[in-house]
Amino acid sequence: MKILITTIMLLMPQALMACSVCFTGREGFMEAFYATTVLLIALPPALLGSIGYYIYRGHKKNLKAAADAEKN
Amino acid sequence: MSSEGLKINPRKPAIPNGVVGMLFFVASEVMFFAALVSAYMILRAGVPVWPPWGQPRLPVTATAFNSLVLFASGFLLILAGKQFAMDKAGYKKTYILSLAAGAFFVIFQGYEWVGLINFGLTMTSSNYGGLFYLIIGTHAFHAVAALVCLVWLYPKFDTVEKESVQASLTTVKIFWLFVVGLWPVLYTTVYLL
Numbered sequence: 001m002k003i004l005i006t007t008i009m010l011l012m013p014q015a016l017m018a019c020s021v022c023f024t025g026r027e028g029f030m031e032a033f034y035a036t037t038v039l040l041i042a043l044p045p046a047l048l049g050s051i052g053y054y055i056y057r058g059h060k061k062n063l064k065a066a067a068d069a070e071k072n
Numbered sequence: 073m074s075s076e077g078l079k080i081n082p083r084k085p086a087i088p089n090g091v092v093g094m095l096f097f098v099a100s101e102v103m104f105f106a107a108l109v110s111a112y113m114i115l116r117a118g119v120p121v122w123p124p125w126g127q128p129r130l131p132v133t134a135t136a137f138n139s140l141v142l143f144a145s146g147f148l149l150i151l152a153g154k155q156f157a158m159d160k161a162g163y164k165k166t167y168i169l170s171l172a173a174g175a176f177f178v179i180f181q182g183y184e185w186v187g188l189i190n191f192g193l194t195m196t197s198s199n200y201g202g203l204f205y206l207i208i209g210t211h212a213f214h215a216v217a218a219l220v221c222l223v224w225l226y227p228k229f230d231t232v233e234k235e236s237v238q239a240s241l242t243t244v245k246i247f248w249l250f251v252v253g254l255w256p257v258l259y260t261t262v263y264l265l
Contacts, residue, residue, distance in 0.1 A: 026117060026118065026120070028117040029114070029117040029118050031117070032113045032114045032116070032117035032118075033114060035113065036109075036110035036113055036114060039106055039109075039110065040103075040106055040107070040110060043102060043103060043106050044103065047099040047102060047103070048099070051092075051095045051096065051099060054087065054095065055086050055087055055092070056086075058085075058086035058087035059086035061086075062084065062086055
């Protein structure tokens, strides 16, 4: 059995290169995969970074308000 | 700026807790919609003709008009928030107008859906129909939920102290602006591309 599988793999190397989730040979399909992969990877750090910055900005605002109150 | 020597109220959070909660909720919803849009783009790229043969075309112009109503609603809510913060009269009127524009958007979308269903676009008619109702329907569900929050907040303008209402208004505003801000992305992806 092992010999049979090895023989098939050697005879059909293209089949080994195939992506397991690709069900079409269209060019745009791969681009869609790349684009959405980048989108889904980039969004979480961007969102968490934005929330972190918003909280930091609120903290700075509180500090400024406290400094102003102490001056007056 | 250092916090040393300054008398900061240690119990006062940098931003209200409700706002932090809403920001994380919105972030998770952004990821949810990103997954839906990704699925749409991949399925769409996999077929040679989109929309598939025999499926009705979406009402692009009517929805563009409806989009403007939604943007107006978002703008009016920002305006109402500013008016409320500055103790200006008329903030309730602006708030009601924002609410009405949001409700119009949802009702008009429902009206469009009835037409599309009559033309044969259903959840089971094709991938196209399934994705359309899933993505646009989920957005509509969020719009309804945000409108319910806006209605819930309205009576509190008269009964609850201003600082607390201000925090609630900011929280609800973030939710509604998420619904408004997400729409152009979905409209472009589903209706225009």
